[in-house]
Amino acid sequence: MKKITILFGLLFILLSCSSENTKEEENNSVDSLNYPESNIWWNDTVFYEIFIRSFYDSNNDGRGDINGIIEKLDYLNDGDPNTNSDLGINGIWLMPISPSPSYHGYDIIDYKEINPEYGTLNDFRNLIKECHQRGIKVIIDFVGNHSSDQHPWFKSSVEGSSKRNWYRWSTTKPNYKGPWGQEVWHKKNNAYYYGAFWSGMPDLNYSNIEVTNEIKNLIKYWYQDIKVDGFRVDAVKHWIEEGSNQENTTSTLNWWRDLYAFQKNLDPSIMMVGEVWSSSSEIVKYSDDRLDYCFEFDLSSSIINAVKNNSFGNLKSKISELQGLYPNSQYGSFLTNHDQNRSFEQIGYNLNKSKLAASLLLTLPGIPYVYYGEEIAMLGKKPDEDIRKPMQWSDAIYGGFSNSNPWRNLNNNYLEYNVEKMQKDKNSLWSHYSKFIKLRTKNKVISQGKVKILESNNTDIFAYIKSFENSNMLIIHNFSSLDKKSFSININNSALSAGNYNFNEIFNNSKIDGVEISSSSKLNFENESSVIKKHETLIFNIIKN
Ligand SMILES: [Ca+2]
C-alpha cells in the first residue's frame, strides 16, 4: 500500500512538471512515467460515441455489430489526411460490448467476453487493429459499479459461497432509500442485497480487496491483451457506499486514487474518463489524480441552452469557471450522450443553431465527444431506446442500416437527414462537423490552446482568442438569428503583444490586414455585405507582421 502511494506521488510530480531529472530514481518504470503534457494523446482527439446495436448491421439480423463498425470505419476516418469524405474523428467510445441480458448492456454477465449479438473477440481484435491503422484510438465502456444479477459471481454470492462478500448483503432490511428516493435493498431468499440502480444490477462490493483485484486484472486484460486504449467509466460516484451515504464518499475517492496509481503504473498513456453526473465542483474531485478526466455535464447544458436561447451569458461564465477549476482543461465536453434527449430536439430542430453548437463544442477547451447521429441531426426523445435509434445511412429501406427489420424503428426524418445525402451537400450539418472536427484534430491552437474571452460592443457576438505556444487564433460566433454587419471586438488584454497583425479567415479567405494592436485596440467589422451570417462562426489565423 505504501509503495503505491510513493509511486503515485512521483507520478504526479512527473506529470505536472515534465521533470527531466528522473535519473536518480531507482525504479526503472519511473522513466516511462515521464509523459509531457502536450503529448497526451487525448488532448488532440475528437471522440465519437457508438451504440453498437444501432450503428450498422453487417449480417442483417436487425442489430448493429462489430463487423458493421469495421465496414463503416472509412466513414469515420479513412486514415488518409488528404481525403475529406470522412468525418475525421480519431477516437471511438464504444458503449458496453460484453454479454448482457439487456439491450443496452449496462449489466454485464461476462467481463472478458463480447456480446455474441455483436460478434466475437476475434472480430473485436480486428476492429482494434483496423482502428489503429487509421489512427483511431478505441475506448470501451467499463461498467464496474454493478454486474448483472445473472453474472455467475452474483449467482454464487446468492448461494452463500466464498463469493458471498463480492456483493453487499444484510440479514435485515436497512432503513434508508437511495440518492433519488429509490429502493436500494432487494430481497433474495432470506436476506437483502444492495443495488443502487435496479434489482437486476447488484452493486459489487469494493470494500472487498478480492473484487478490487479482479477489476484490476480486467483492466490489464483489456489494455494489454486486447489493446484498447482506455476506458469510459460508468457510475464513478456510486463506487463505495458508507451506510446511507451512497454517493461521492471518502471511500470512493480513496479507491479511485489507488486505481489511478495502478493504471498509470501499468502505462501512463491509458486513458480513463469518468462519468460523474454531478455539478462541476463535485466532478473536479475525481479529475487529474483519480481519473484522467471526467465529463463536464454543466458545460454541455450551458452550450445547449446558450444556442437554444440565442444568449451566451451563462456559457461565458461557465467557461471562465472551468478554466479556474480544472488543470489544463482536462474535462470531457459534449452536447448530449446516450442518456439525454438528442441535441437536435433540445435545440429546436434548427440546423443553423446545430452548426453553432458544433462550432462551440469543437473550438472550446475540453476533450470533445460527438454522439453518433448528432452530425446528421438525428431525432430522439426519451424513453432511452428512442435516443439510441439505428443510424441513418441513406434513404434506402431501414435507412441503409440493415436489410431486415431493425431492433428499433428508425426516426421518420431519415429520408431527409441521412449520411449519403448530407455528405453530398457542402452546406449540410454533416459537412460542418467534418470541417470542424478536422480543424481541431490538425490544429493544436484549437485543440489545446488556452482561451481568452473578448468583449464585443454587440451582445450577439461571442469571441475568444486561443493561444498555443506562439500561435494565436480568433474565433467569433454569431448567436443571433440575423446576419451581423457592423460590430467591434476589444482585443486589448488579449493574449497578443503590441504590434501590427493580419487576420486571415480560414474558411472563406476574407482578411483584415494591418491591425495595430495597442493597449486599447478594437477590431472593427464593417461591411456593406454581411460580415457574419446568422449563427455562423468565423475563425481567423492571427499573423504578426
Ligand atoms: Ca447484426
Ligand SMILES: [Ca+2]
Ligand atoms: Ca480522410
Ligand SMILES: [Ca+2]
Ligand atoms: Ca456501489
